[in-house]
Amino acid sequence: MAAHIDVKAVLVAAVASGQGKTTVTAALARKLVRQGKRVRVFKCGPDFIDPMLLERSSGAPVRSLDLWMVGHELCRRQLAQAAAEADVILIEGVMGLYDGTPSSADLSREFGVPVMAVIDAGAMAQTAGALVHGLRDYGPVEMAGVIANRVASEGHARMVAASLRDIPLFATLPRQPKSLPERHLGLVLPGEIVDIELLLDNLADQLVFDEAAWERLPPVRIEIPPATEPQTPLLAGQTIAIARDPAFMFIYPANLDTLRHLGATLTFFSPLADEPVPTEANAVYLPGGYPELHAEALSQAAIWQASIRAAHAAGMPIVAECGGMMALADTLADQAGAIWPMAGVLPGAVAMQARLAGLGSQGLTTEYGVLRGHTFHYSKLETAVEPTAYTIKHPSAVQGEAWYRVGSLKASYFHAYFPSNPAAAAALFSRSAA
Template sequence: MTLIVAGERSGVGKTTVTLALLASLNRQRQVQSFKVGPDYIDPMFHEAVTGRSCRNLDPVLTSEQYVQQCFARHSATADLSLIEGVMGLFDGAGDSDWASTAHIARLLAVPILLVIDCSHLSRSVAAIVHGYRSFDPRLRLAGVVLNRVASDRHLEVLKGALAPLNLPVLGVLHRNAGIKIPDRHLGLVPTDELQGMEKIVTQLADVGDQCFDWERLMPLLMSPKKTLDAKPKPLQAKERRVRVAIAKDPAFNFYYPDNLELLEQSGAELVFWSPLKDSALPADIQGMYLGGGFPEMFAAALAENEQARQSVKAAVQAGLPTYAECGGLMYLCESLQDLEGQTYPMVGVLPTTVSMGAKLTLGYRQATVQQNTPLLSKGVQVWGHEFHHSQLSQTSAHPIYDLSGYGASTLSAREGWSLFNLHASYVHLHWGVHPEIPQRFVHQAEQQSGL
């Protein structure tokens, strides 16, 4: 079995609690982590702590069955598993709790470790915990973690208020825990950009050793795993037939590990390169994948590497099957205006410029494909996710997607660029329930190269 770490709301410290648990456990055992939702950055921290790829559990981008299969397959390869939730316990997509932490807890039949921000609470903590425990009787609340406790006296009051609920306090973190992970416009600063990550992991492990009731926690983590109805499917990698260049550096690092694995299983050899440091694309490639990331934070360095920009432009214009997602799309524009208002030249394949702004575009998108691309056929519908502060100066005359929002959302837009043999869009896709996407991409690469 496992635990799912939930917050009573966003910002209560569930990521810090999760990382401290993972770091402490990882000192003696192999731990597989999972993250509810479409997030890329929190899973980077999980991987930095455990040394294993964190897996996203998102039934909107995939399906309930895929969530079950993914959890069963990857938790079976480790001694222990731990899931980090998303937002508040019952906060889901649209106007329901679909894709919420509570939804995943029910789907996987795992108990909940509820993190409470106690910085502005005393006895009221009991009313909050009672409400969360009773709101959905299908859920099992295993215990609580009291975060940002001010003093021993404060802790005494909190525990006294919680005592009548007969719910264990499984962790206590004081305000001066000494761990600070910097953040910015799209969340935490990614691990690739942090100095002294090893020191942070050690601090997290020390906090984990000292701040949790391991005598009560370990039986919860070590319990026999419930057999899920969805059996894990064996994954078979095919013979490598094409080489696909994957942009991977601090500017481009938003990739679902499932996507990269599915590419490999479809017959691709992944060749990693850096648009920041490498002077050209890798030799003898038949496809290119430019993932999301933070090109706005590295715009000057990307612009300075003119040889790489020209190499990418020539390859795209020559018809190399290319997939560019969010940050990758930004890189392909004529220019990028960063957060300080400075403008830098980019690749110049797309006849538009991109600039950073205060407005945040965020949410799940149902995308109906309007034309054939290297990834998708016209008429196909897929679910994706947008999360960006940038805007393009103009839209494509022949957009890839007709977008609508999730649930009650009134969003309606057309988006995406398809030039040469390029699929470029702000929409992030998870290919878990669409293995035909990487298969089509590999097939396009084979055709282009004459294999």
Template sequence: MTARGLIFAAPASGTGKTLVTAGLARHLRRRGWRVATAKAGPDFIDPTFHALAAGKPCRNLDVWGMRRATLAGLIGELEAHADFVLCEGVMGLFDGTGPGAEAGSTAELALMTGWPVVLVVDARGQGASVAALLKGFAGHRPSVPLAAVIFNRVSGNRHAALLADATARHLPSLVCLGSLPADPGLALPSRHLGLVPASENRDAEAVIEHCAARIGTSVDVERLLRVALGSTLSAAGKAAPLAPLGERIAVARDEAFCFAYPTLLEGWRSQGAEVTFFSPLANEPPGADADAVYLPGGYPELWPDRLASAQVFMTGIRRAASEGAAIYGECGGYMVLGEALIVGEGQICPMAGLLPLVTSFAERRLCLGYRRATLRVDTNLGAAG
């Protein structure tokens, strides 16, 4: 069987598409299907739930940040080991890199892959008016393969029937796959960067199992699987991993540094690099023989005092830098390489001091989004320019 895929999108963030994707992955896995999962864009948190549900790493597919050949290679790898690939979209279906831009959006990924889109709609407080919303999404960019809808947070059978009738009357080509009820057991806690990662949510496994069971009784899974299609991109290229930072790479890994993409680490290993892990929160230094240190993103702002007092870690990373090791920090890791982290009502927590910068959470001025950068000198990340 050739693997087939679906993209689960939504009109906006917060509709429940993460849990629907994870719940369906678990449901299909329980039925014996081989399931692979993916996430549109760079988000690291949502894939932690998909990885838990599917029992293997989730892959990020970023049409803004990845070359087409890299995307094609990743999709080919997903399809080679699965019967179905379930990809969660990012934000709203047409939300892209900026005002008026759809680049990087879920819609762009759907057009590139050919995977049909299943819209997950939060139906709270809506009845027949949902048809106007669906018609708007279907007509906004007709080339996007919008194929089906799942209603979420539905108040009861009458509400579900009303939504299905509105869909059938006004968009007969759009398949209504069912309705998931408003259920306190189908909820995941959030914080400032999105959902709390699955590794920190002791109820994540139970919630995914509960959602999988709900999907089995409330969604027409057989019809959903018939909607899925193979990707038109998978045979077009091969994934090209980034060159390793060094031959022996020490990677920070704990609750403060947890945003390391599996694809990145696997790519380094595939090119012969040795990857080891250490925990700054446990006051561990990078390995003495490491010629590169990688501090990925995460939540250092939740552990500022503990990091500031981790002098074995701080001394170790300064030593590595003084001895010529490549030091690379991104997101939270970049903050920790700076001089200080300001949190709460202005509490100043000293950091590694390897970069002339201070990060403040007391006065928030910037927002999440894509950025372009130009290398001014040759580095382990690439050539200048």
């Protein structure tokens, strides 16, 4: 029999986006942590912002689970590691329970994690039961219970509970006078919310939680995968400088782990603070973020701009994803239409727009196989540079984002998930390979 760990775990899902999954998951995580529980939270699908909030609420790093981008094996390995360290695992779903290929429901069934359905009860009562039973039976999935969001009163909660019949109501959360603030790519970053800790504590306080029902919830058995061979240190001796500040913070923690496992030394710097590329660097990684919110400051960061141009002129490998690429264009037009000069390493102009320009899982075909990841952006790049490749959208297999090469620069709106193909990730930072 395979080795295993038993742990209490639920997948927090809903009928659609906008039901309050992130708010409820954050409230539940904070409540359990305050009860002395060791809580580990995961996020389904590609996401950078929600995990930041869930990390603040749980006090522990939040990783991605996605059967395509992350893969079955690494998902299982991450769950097993969390189970060894935690009393509770919470997995926040993405979109609606059955939306996407793969969906949150697919993940639930793959690992035997029951669903905790979040229902926005603000404009319904007994109909909640119909929704929950539909969610359970359509797949089907194992339904652990329900958390009703935006509940008006105890009487309202009783009506919702009665409608659920054989499915328990685990908790209710009242309508919030102050919701978590949002912007075009999702929630406002937790570090920008002055009273974030108080807000999370208040959410936990207001979550009316049936602890007896929670304690009756049976544990989930997580299989422990066999040990893997150590990663070949393809980046041994390399020092990679990574931009990290409020303009560049969209990076998977697993990407950093992969680079370290490949043998690289990581150092961090802030273009927004006008810091140059560190002198010890052999390569540069510019992840995505919100350069459009800091375009004026970046346009005035002469030291940063000169240093990245010098690194490019010297042939240093530079990998720029989404916001990182935007900061290397000639100009960036922000949401107000103001045009700001950028570093000018990638010829072209970037402009923000009101409509979503790219969204979804994609893969980049390389000589080492497919490097998986995703895209999510509201800007467009106009450039005369011809793409050297295009990503392929998943699951439609149609053409996705352009992949540009200008000298030692590799740039795209594509956010790569390095653990999906470490050899391809290592090649990005090589002077000789893709």
